[in-house]
Amino acid sequence: xxxxxxxxxxxxxxxxxxxxxxxxxxxxxxxxxxxxxxxxxxxxxxxxxxxxxxxxxxxxxxxxxxxxxxxxxxxxxxxxxxxxxxxxxxxxxxxxx
Amino acid sequence: xxxxxxxxxxxxxxxxxxxxxxxxxxxxxxxxxxxxxxxxxxxxxxxxxxxxxxxxxxxxxxxxxxxxxxxxxxxxxxxxxxxxxxxxxxxxxxxxxxxxxxxxxxxxxxxxxxxxxxxxxxxxxxxxxxxxxxxxxxxxxxxxxxxxxxxxxxxxxxxxxxxxxxxxxxxxxxxxx
Numbered sequence: 001x002x003x004x005x006x007x008x009x010x011x012x013x014x015x016x017x018x019x020x021x022x023x024x025x026x027x028x029x030x031x032x033x034x035x036x037x038x039x040x041x042x043x044x045x046x047x048x049x050x051x052x053x054x055x056x057x058x059x060x061x062x063x064x065x066x067x068x069x070x071x072x073x074x075x076x077x078x079x080x081x082x083x084x085x086x087x088x089x090x091x092x093x094x095x096x097x
Numbered sequence: 098x099x100x101x102x103x104x105x106x107x108x109x110x111x112x113x114x115x116x117x118x119x120x121x122x123x124x125x126x127x128x129x130x131x132x133x134x135x136x137x138x139x140x141x142x143x144x145x146x147x148x149x150x151x152x153x154x155x156x157x158x159x160x161x162x163x164x165x166x167x168x169x170x171x172x173x174x175x176x177x178x179x180x181x182x183x184x185x186x187x188x189x190x191x192x193x194x195x196x197x198x199x200x201x202x203x204x205x206x207x208x209x210x211x212x213x214x215x216x217x218x219x220x221x222x223x224x225x226x227x228x229x230x231x232x233x234x235x236x237x238x239x240x241x242x243x244x245x246x247x248x249x250x251x252x253x254x255x256x257x258x259x260x261x262x263x264x265x266x267x268x269x270x271x272x273x274x
Contacts, residue, residue: 004263007212008231012129020128020143021121024150028113031151 039093046089050081101165109158116157120150123166126233127173133228134177136217145180149173163242167235170243174225181221215265223258226251 059077101122107115127149131142149172153160160168216224222244229240230251241251 004212004259004266005231007209008227008259008262010209010232011234012126012133012228012232013209015125015128015132017121017124020124020146021117024120024124024147025113025117027147027151028116028154031154032111032113 039090042093043086043089046085047082050085051078054081102162105157105160105165108154109160116154119165123169124150126166127169130170130225130228130233131173131177133213133216133232134174134221134225137213141180145173145176148176152176164235164239166233167239167243170229170233171245174244178221211266212262215262218265219258219261220254222246223254223261226254227258227262230255 056074056077059081060074063077101119104115104119108119124146128142128146131145131149132139135141135145149169152172153169156172216227219227225244226240229235229243230237235243237248237251237255241248244251246254
């Protein structure tokens with residue numbers, strides 16, 4: 001082995017942690033928190049939009065034509081719409097974050 | 098699956114503590130690699146290392162088989178190249194290698210300082226290839242994967258980098274083997 005190889009093979013000087021890992025983990029936790037809050041906020045917003053903007057009466061009428069048995073149950077309509085919107089929002093968010 | 102693989106799997110499932118162990122285990126070598134890549138700029142090297150770990154955490158579910166450290170090095174090297182382009186730290190292609198000579202080593206035997214000084218004159222690809230294959234003990238295959246280059250290209254970087262180091266250090270006999 002040549003002198004150059006000997007030097008090249010010497011491992012890199014160890015670098016003491018000195019709080020580096022703690023700083024990284026703080027940023028990791030902050031990033032996780034921010035992502036969770038973003039997801040929660042967007043889902044909440046979607047839910048509010050569904051509750052207040054969807055024309056439930058018209059939905060009931062349309063469902064009444066298609067499924068006469070359950071169309072009158074407004075709770076069913078609401079739950080179904082919330083599930084659909086939440087799933088769509090979650091899928092979009094998963095792509096974004 | 099080895100211990101590192103298990104920790105990576107836990108981290109992918111959202112276990113931040115497991116990722117913390119991975120950070121502590123790899124920080125020294127990753128920062129050492131980046132310190133050499135940034136020619137001793139400790140602040141920039143640490144910034145890049147932090148960004149590497151953050152990106153690693155975001156993409157941990159994409160880590161499959163193979164060396165976890167190699168996977169981190171791939172992220173680190175690509176971040177370094179982006180930063181070098183942005184800041185115009187140095188020419189990135191081999192054709193633009195720094196041409197001037199380094200003063201010959203003063204003492205009879207070579208020291209690490211001489212080597213570090215000469216390393217700074219290599220292209221980033223040569224510097225990274227030599228560091229991963231020698232100082233960090235990766236196989237050529239692992240290093241090629243980490244630097245996202247074909248195996249032949251990596252071998253050429255190692256060979257040319259080694260030759261150039263010997264010229265820069267003024268001892269042509271050093272690469273006789």
